[in-house]
């Protein structure tokens with residue numbers, strides 16, 4: 579199967595990639611018992627998401643290989659990537675940043691918690707230093723200052739789906755570019771690779787990807803997941819479920835690509 583997929587990628591006019599929860603560092607983090615302890619301690623505190631960002635950055639080397647291999651495999655291809663990952667690792671990879679859309683947002687930008695405007699803000703380096711001091715026990719929560727919206731004075735939060743008033747402008751521009759790219763897939767040979775995408779947001783990747791494979795007779799879908807690799811009956815023949823861990827899959831693929 580792996581050689582068959584490699585051939586499909588090589589031959590395809592276009593490659594559509596979906597990345598999901600299974601490769602998101604946040605999934606690992608949420609299953610980590612010491613982090614769960616931190617979550618219990620800081621449950622209602624504004625600091626918790628900043629601790630989360632700090633942890634992701636500390637462990638970022640873990641995902642570097644996955645993205646390196648993916649980047650190498652997609653070189654010279656006309657590709658687009660839809661990612662549900664919120665860890666931001668994709669932005670540290672060599673992938674073409676103009677060919678990525680991440681509708682869930684992440685920990686790269688801040689927004690007003692009330693969504694009073696569509697403005698996004700950079701994360702001041704100072705705050706991350708403070709959060710590190712707090713995590714090491716060198717500062718108390720009271721000594722840390724929450725970041726406030728310059729427009730309305732309410733707290734700033736990370737620009738992602740966890741925000742109560744998620745500012746979707748953070749990804750909509752890329753989403754429109756993606757939609758245009760999709761229009762160009764009609765009647766083309768499209769290799770669709772869905773990696774580690776679970777059932778959390780099926781309307782973003784899983785269902786639309788199945789639909790493309792259903793309507794475009796030249797498309798072929800490969801769904802890689804350690805548990806949720808099943809393919810619906812309608813696209814059997816042009817859809818393949820592969821029961822494998824994303825990291826193992828990408829290593830195997832890179833050997834034959």
Ligand SMILES: [Zn+2]
Nearest residue numbers: 690694727730
């Ligand atoms: Zn505001």
